[in-house]
Amino acid sequence: MRSGLNIIIFRVLPVLGILLLGFVWLAPAFLAHAAAGSLVIYSGRKEKAIKPVVEAFTKLTGIPVDLKVGKTSGLANEIRMEKSTPRGDLFISTEGGIMEILAKEGLFDPYQSPKTKAVPGDFKSTSGMWTGISGRARIILYNKNLVREKDVPRSVFDLTKPQWKGKLAIAGTRERTTLAWVSTLVAEKGEAFTRDYLKGLHANGLKILADNTEVWQGVGRGEFAIGLTNSPNYYLAKKNGLPVGVAYPDQGPSDIGTPISPNAAAVIKGAANRDAAHRFIDFVLSPDGQRILVTADYEIPIIPGMDPGEVLPAKAIKTPKTSEERLAELAEPTLKLLAGLSPDW
Amino acid sequence: MKDAQPNAIATMPAGTVSADRKSSPFMALLFILSAMAAGLVLSPLLYLLSSALKPGALQAISVPTVVTLAGKTLALATLATVWAMVLALPLAWLVIRTDVPGRSLFRWLGVIPLAIPSYIAALTYIALLGPVGTVNSWLTALTGVHGQWVNIYGYWGGIFVLGLVTYPYIFLLVCGALESTNPAVEETARSLGEGRLGVFRRITLPMLRPSILAGGLLVFLYAMSDFGSLSLLRVHVFTTEIYHQLNTRFDQSASAMLSFVLVLITIAVLLGQRVLLNRGSYVTVTGTARVARPIPLGRWRWPGFALACSILGLSVFIPLAVLLSQAGSAGQLAEVFGEQWGFLKNSLGLASATALAAVLIGLVVAQTGRRIKPAGSGIPGIVQLGYAIPGTVLGLSLILLYNTYAPWLYGTVALLIVAYLIRFLTQAVQGVDAALAGINPHLEEAARSLAATPSRVLRQVLAPLLRPTLFGVCALVFISTMKELDATLLLRPAGFDTLPVRVYIHTVEAEYAKAAALSLMLIGFTALPWLVVTRLREKKLI
Numbered sequence: 005m006r007s008g009l010n011i012i013i014f015r016v017l018p019v020l021g022i023l024l025l026g027f028v029w030l031a032p033a034f035l036a037h038a039a040a041g042s043l044v045i046y047s048g049r050k051e052k053a054i055k056p057v058v059e060a061f062t063k064l065t066g067i068p069v070d071l072k073v074g075k076t077s078g079l080a081n082e083i084r085m086e087k088s089t090p091r092g093d094l095f096i097s098t099e100g101g102i103m104e105i106l107a108k109e110g111l112f113d114p115y116q117s118p119k120t121k122a123v124p125g126d127f128k129s130t131s132g133m134w135t136g137i138s139g140r141a142r143i144i145l146y147n148k149n150l151v152r153e154k155d156v157p158r159s160v161f162d163l164t165k166p167q168w169k170g171k172l173a174i175a176g177t178r179e180r181t182t183l184a185w186v187s188t189l190v191a192e193k194g195e196a197f198t199r200d201y202l203k204g205l206h207a208n209g210l211k212i213l214a215d216n217t218e219v220w221q222g223v224g225r226g227e228f229a230i231g232l233t234n235s236p237n238y239y240l241a242k243k244n245g246l247p248v249g250v251a252y253p254d255q256g257p258s259d260i261g262t263p264i265s266p267n268a269a270a271v272i273k274g275a276a277n278r279d280a281a282h283r284f285i286d287f288v289l290s291p292d293g294q295r296i297l298v299t300a301d302y303e304i305p306i307i308p309g310m311d312p313g314e315v316l317p318a319k320a321i322k323t324p325k326t327s328e329e330r331l332a333e334l335a336e337p338t339l340k341l342l343a344g345l346s347p348d349w
Numbered sequence: 350m351k352d353a354q355p356n357a358i359a360t361m362p363a364g365t366v367s368a369d370r371k372s373s374p375f376m377a378l379l380f381i382l383s384a385m386a387a388g389l390v391l392s393p394l395l396y397l398l399s400s401a402l403k404p405g406a407l408q409a410i411s412v413p414t415v416v417t418l419a420g421k422t423l424a425l426a427t428l429a430t431v432w433a434m435v436l437a438l439p440l441a442w443l444v445i446r447t448d449v450p451g452r453s454l455f456r457w458l459g460v461i462p463l464a465i466p467s468y469i470a471a472l473t474y475i476a477l478l479g480p481v482g483t484v485n486s487w488l489t490a491l492t493g494v495h496g497q498w499v500n501i502y503g504y505w506g507g508i509f510v511l512g513l514v515t516y517p518y519i520f521l522l523v524c525g526a527l528e529s530t531n532p533a534v535e536e537t538a539r540s541l542g543e544g545r546l547g548v549f550r551r552i553t554l555p556m557l558r559p560s561i562l563a564g565g566l567l568v569f570l571y572a573m574s575d576f577g578s579l580s581l582l583r584v585h586v587f588t589t590e591i592y593h594q595l596n597t598r599f600d601q602s603a604s605a606m607l608s609f610v611l612v613l614i615t616i617a618v619l620l621g622q623r624v625l626l627n628r629g630s631y632v633t634v635t636g637t638a639r640v641a642r643p644i645p646l647g648r649w650r651w652p653g654f655a656l657a658c659s660i661l662g663l664s665v666f667i668p669l670a671v672l673l674s675q676a677g678s679a680g681q682l683a684e685v686f687g688e689q690w691g692f693l694k695n696s697l698g699l700a701s702a703t704a705l706a707a708v709l710i711g712l713v714v715a716q717t718g719r720r721i722k723p724a725g726s727g728i729p730g731i732v733q734l735g736y737a738i739p740g741t742v743l744g745l746s747l748i749l750l751y752n753t754y755a756p757w758l759y760g761t762v763a764l765l766i767v768a769y770l771i772r773f774l775t776q777a778v779q780g781v782d783a784a785l786a787g788i789n790p791h792l793e794e795a796a797r798s799l800a801a802t803p804s805r806v807l808r809q810v811l812a813p814l815l816r817p818t819l820f821g822v823c824a825l826v827f828i829s830t831m832k833e834l835d836a837t838l839l840l841r842p843a844g845f846d847t848l849p850v851r852v853y854i855h856t857v858e859a860e861y862a863k864a865a866a867l868s869l870m871l872i873g874f875t876a877l878p879w880l881v882v883t884r885l886r887e888k889k890l891i
Contacts, residue, residue, distance in 0.1 A: 044843045050858050070844030073854055077596040078741075082839060084599070085748040089756045092843065105599070177597045214580055217859050225481045240859065339598055347414075347585055 042068045043280040046083065046092040048076025049267055053236075053301035054096060060296055061287045067280045076102060076180050083111055083272060093275035094284055099180035100127070100136065100266045101187065104332030107133035112270040115282055119289035122307050124318075126327065127266040136266030137288045138303035140234040141321050142185050143262065144251040145220060145241070150229040151249070160253045160262075163230065164204030171229035173211045173219050176349050177342060181216070181234055181265050186342065187334035188263045191326040195341065202345055212348040224248050234265070239302035239315065252321055261322035267303065376721055383717035383728045386710045390735040390771050393746040394612060397738070400605035415610060422587040423614065425508060426572040432512030433568045434561070437519035440660050445527040448643040449653040455661065456524065457883060462664040463517040463825070464875035466832040466849060468577030469868045470514045472856065473671040474501050475581065507584040511572045513664040518571070519564030521821065522783060526560035527553075529817075532642065559626055563783040566622050567776060570615060570736045576835055587611050588739045595741060608742045615737035619730055626786070669872070675865035685866035689851060693874060696831055696848040699762065700875075703769040704827035708819055710770065711777025718778075719785055729778050736775035740835025743768060747840060760842050768836045773829045777822050784818035785811075817886060824879040831875040848874075 047054045051073045058069045072079070076097045083095060083106065095112075097103055106112060107129060114132035127136030144163075146156055150171070157163055163172055177183045189198045211228065213219055220237040222228045224246030238250040253262050269288060271281045287293045294305045302315050342349035440459055444452040462470075477483050478501035488498045501509070530553070538548050576588040587607060595604035646653050676682050710732075718729035738746070747768055751759040758764050788811065796806045834849040841850065848871040855864035 042844070046843070051854050052858050052860075070842075072841070072843040074838055075596065077599075078839065081596060081599060081745060082748060085745055086752050089752050089759070091752075091760050176593075178593070183597070214583070215857065217857055221859060222481075227479070227481045244859070336598070347590070348583075 041277070042070045043094065043277050043284060044070045044092045045072070045094045045096060045284070046079040046272075047071060047073050047096040048079050048098045049073075049096050050301065053297065053303065056296045056300045057288060057293055060292060061284055064287065064292075065280075065283055067283065069284075075178070077178065080106055084109065087111060090272050090274040090276075092272050093277045094269060094281040095272055096137070096267065096269050097180070098140075098265070098267055099184050100134070100268050100328035101184050101331035101335055102180055103129065103134040103268045103270055104328050105335065107131070107270070108332070111273055113273045113275065113278065115271050115285060117282070117285045117289055119286060119307065123289070124306070124308070126323075126325070127264075127268075127306055129270075130329070134268045134270035135285065135289070136268050136306045137285075138267045138294070138297045138306050139264040139318055140181065140236055140267065140303060141252060141262055141264045141316070141318075141323075142181070143233060143235050143238055144253050145223050145231040145233050145238055146249050146251065147223050147226050147229050148247040148249050150226060153249075156249065156251050157230070158251065158253060158256070159259065160232065161201060163232075164201065164208055166208070168208055168230060170209040172205065172208060172232075173213055173222050173228040173230070174205075174232040175216045175219050176212045176214065177339060178214060179216050182232075183335060183338060184265050184331050185232070185263060187331045187338045188324055188326045190334055190338055190341070191330055192260045192324050195337070199341060199345070202342070206345060212346065220246075220248070235304065235316070236302040252316065255322045259322070261324045263326065264304065264318055264321060264323050266306065266328075267297075379713055379717050380721055380725055382710070382713045383725060383732075386714055386774065387728050387731040389767065390732050390774065392750055393738060393743055393771065394734060396746045396750055397605045397609050397612070397742070400602050401609045403602045415607065418585075418587050418590055418607075419610060419614065421504075421585070422573055422611075425504065425511075425584070425586060426569045428508045429511040429515065429572040430565050430569045432508055433516035433519055434565060436512060436516040436660050436664070437523060437564070438561075440516075440657055441520050441523040441527060443653050443657050445524050446644055447646050447653060449646060449650060449657060451654065451657070452643075453887070455657045457880060458661050458665055459520050459524075460517050460879050460883075461661075461872070461876050462514050463828050464831070464872045464879070465514055465665075465668055466577065466834070466852075466868075466871070467511060467514045467575055468581055468834065468856075469672070469852065469872070470668050471510050471578035471581040472864075473668040474506070474510055476671055476675070477501075477667065478506075502583045504584055506582045507579050507586075508572075510578050510582065511575060512568075514578075515568040515571050516664065518567040518825075519561060521825070522560035522564040522780070523557055525784075525817065525821065526557050530556045559783050559786050562622055562625055563779045566618065567779060569618060570775065573611065573614065574737055574739055576739055576741065591739055592741055595745065601745075604742060608738060611739070612734055612737045615734055616730075619733055623730075669869070672865045672869050672872075675861050676869060677862045677866070681862065682866050682869070685863055686870055689848070689867060689870065692846050692848050692851050693870060695845060696871070697874065699765055699769070699847065700827045700830040703766050703773070703830040704823045706766065707770060707774055707777040707826040708781075708823045710774060711781045711822060712815075712819070714774070714778050715781040715785055718782065729782060732778055733775040735771035736773070738771070740772065740833065740837075741839065743771060744836040744839030747771075747836075762842065762845065765837060765840050768840055769826075769830045769833060772833065772836065773826050776825050776829060780818055780822035780825060781815070784815050788814050820882045820886065824882050827878055828875050831871065 045054075045058065051071070054073070055071065058071055061067070062069055072092070076099060079095065080097070080102055083090070083092060086092070095106070103112075112133045115135075116132045117135065120128060120132070120135050123136055127139065128134065144157055144160065155167070157168070162168075175182050186198065186202070189201065193201075213222065216233045216237055219228075219231040219233045220241045223231040224241045224244065235250070238248060241248040254260050255262070269285050271278060271285070275281055288297070289307060291307075291310065294307055294310045297303045298305050298310070298313050298315055304315055304318050305312055306318070308319070339349075440455065443449045444456045444459065449455070475482065478499045479485070480497045480500050480502070482499075482501070485498055489495050500506075535548050535552050538552050543551070574588060576592060579586055580589050580592070587610070591604045591607045591611075594600045594607065714729050714732050717725035735743075747764065748759065751764055758767075793806055793810060796810045801809070832849060834853055837847055837850055838853065841847065846854075848867060852864050852867045852871060855861075855867060
């Protein structure tokens with residue numbers, strides 16, 4: 005027993021003491037939260053697309069920003085988990101439906117920027133919970149070496165034709181824009197029609213990939229002739245020197261059009277830096293902010309009258325009139341529909 | 350440790366040593382610390398269980414789906430483990446027991462695959478063996494026939510890549526065991542007329558069994574919980590389904606339920622390993638181990654060399670060559686290095702802190718499991734369960750737990766260390782436990798009976814025998830932490846990125862040159878401490 009006590013006094017305590025000292029010394033570094041006063045942005049938009057905007061914002065306002073970039077869905081989950089003690093101030097997503105879902109769960113604070121009025125009604129929340137900041141259209145991306153100009157499909161519904169067998173790719177629902185696209189089809193054409201159409205795509209050997217990067221890379225490198233993806237990916241592939249072409253499908257007078265998904269921003273409820281978050285939204289909707297989004301990632305400007313550069317502007321694209329609220333309602337049934345067709349979605 | 354004359358050469362079956370030692374405060378402290386480690390791991394598990402038991406968890410996903418997924422996942426993990434053994438065992442035997450040329454270099458290089466994150470290995474092999482990869486275009490150019498000759502995507506590709514990046518777990522432990530088993534036993538058996546094969550089957554293999562099982566277990570559990578490479582290779586398994594339920598459907602109960610099934614499978618596997626280990630094990634009675642005289646391979650030297658080269662070629666040279674070719678010129682590489690220095694610092698700091706903590710906790714937990722019976726014997730098992738929780742699920746569980754109950758810890762770097770410990774303590778416990786298994790408990794008993802205090806036993810008897818293992822374990826946890834991505838993505842404080850997070854971001858954004866340069870940086874700095882430790886050990890400096 006005595007030896008045991010000695011051990012504690014002479015051997016264990018010094019070690020514990022040293023560890024404690026070490027901890028006290030290191031603790032400030034380990035326990036440091038994001039610097040107070042920094043605007044914390046959770047961005048589902050790529051770093052390449054959002055960072056230039058953030059840098060310009062900091063330069064203009066002097067407000068430092070801590071940026072956390074990830075997948076929209078993962079960050080949305082994080083915001084849901086953090087509900088009791090929110091850590092982020094502003095959420096930027098790649099799609100509107102998810103904003104409606106989070107808004108319904110009471111995770112956002114409404115904000116009407118003076119500029120929000122200029123944002124078309126389809127691209128903002130009716131209750132002011134979120135606002136679109138830019139857009140991306142659903143496109144057919146094709147490899148120019150594998151598809152002749154005259155064969156380029158003009159409608160997504162042409163893709164079930166036998167000539168495209170084994171040549172098609174799409175990202176799974178891990179990409180919210182894929183989910184939004186299928187939900188739009190359900191809204192416009194009905195569930196039975198959509199199921200038959202998707203069955204037709206599966207019969208044609210549609211490959212479901214992890215994300216849109218895989219789609220445009222796969223098409224660009226010739227693994228697939230045709231990919232269903234979003235408009236910035238066309239410009240991105242072209243910039244990377246890949247032989248790709250683009251078709252905005254279903255643009256005829258009797259066709260349904262192709263959806264434009266808004267990239268959207270919302271202030272997280274309980275945000276510590278609400279004013280800074282408001283100022284950021286103001287900035288993104290300003291001509292400077294819009295210009296950066298267009299040039300950095302070829303996004304479609306959301307404020308009418310902005311110079312879209314080489315990007316096809318929203319007014320030149322025929323779109324279906326499915327609201328983001330409707331898309332949010334359809335999310336779960338659509339996922340069920342897709343799960344019934346293939347586990348790969 | 351110098352080669353000493355073996356004074357008492359014998360091996361004997363290790364029976365259970367009587368544990369009726371008087372409980373000392375030292376033991377009590379050991380127990381309390383171990384219980385705390387178990388609590389650390391159990392908290393997210395209990396959270397998972399509570400969400401899995403919510404009504405409706407089984408609605409979203411049917412039982413047959415779960416069973417099919419479980420079958421596919423188990424088969425994948427089993428085949429990956431077999432593949433890893435096929436790679437590891439010949440290489441270990443060649444470098445430790447034979448005179449194959451370049452053996453010490455091979456021993457160094459054999460660890461490098463561990464430093465290559467599975468998702469990076471998958472990306473390099475996709476670039477090489479994908480449908481439009483380098484090999485297919487070469488073959489097309491060569492034969493003039495347009496077509497997909499090879500395709501890495503799918504189930505077999507997943508097994509191939511996982512085996513390549515995990516075989517060092519087995520290689521390392523088996524190398525250590527081959528070095529520390531007393532060659533005199535084998536030599537005696539030879540002199541008594543037993544053939545080479547007989548010696549291997551009846552002497553060497555039984556002595557290697559704990560190491561093979563421990564390494565195999567790490568490979569198996571790694572394969573079962575891997576997400577990154579399997580998702581890239583388009584394999585549909587448990588982890589990818591969990592990710593889908595969690596991040597697309599936002600269905601926490603379904604993902605918690607699936608994760609819990611994964612944990613149950615892990616429990617079964619751990620119990621299975623225990624049963625196998627207890628079926629007769631052998632310990633060396635002497636404290637000193639002499640290094641075996643290498644077996645001359647004769648005309649098999651160069652074929653042996655070629656075999657070692659091809660194993661390392663597949664697992665080290667090819668991925669590194671692909672990355673180098675993607676990364677561009679040396680100037681570009683240097684530029685990326687300079688630019689990303691801060692992220693490297695983040696990664697190195699985190700990994701060192703985690704490795705140190707894991708070794709200390711691993712030592713405490715393993716010793717508790719072996720010496721405090723029956724109260725402590727379950728603790729190592731509990732601590733090892735954390736390995737089964739997929740990183741994404743662990744990340745979200747910890748967010749909810751710590752943001753609610755310890756908000757001062759959440760959003761800090763310290764929480765990242767907690768997550769890493771939960772994920773990687775298994776490696777520390779397995780490693781230390783396997784080493785303790787090879788030490789005769791009677792050795793410790795004898796020291797104690799000569800009135801040595803427990804701490805003196807630890808310092809003078811156990812520490813010298815354990816030292817190589819402890820350094821090895823430290824390096825292993827360091828390596829795993831350096832590579833961790835899934836939990837880090839969720840738990841990192843805003844504005845605090847690690848190297849794997851940067852690789853991920855640049856890969857998603859298709860900046861492959863940058864991603865490749867960063868991958869090389871990550872691999873280099875992940876492997877470096879290990880190489881230093883091995884070098885120092887060779888020079889007998891530690």
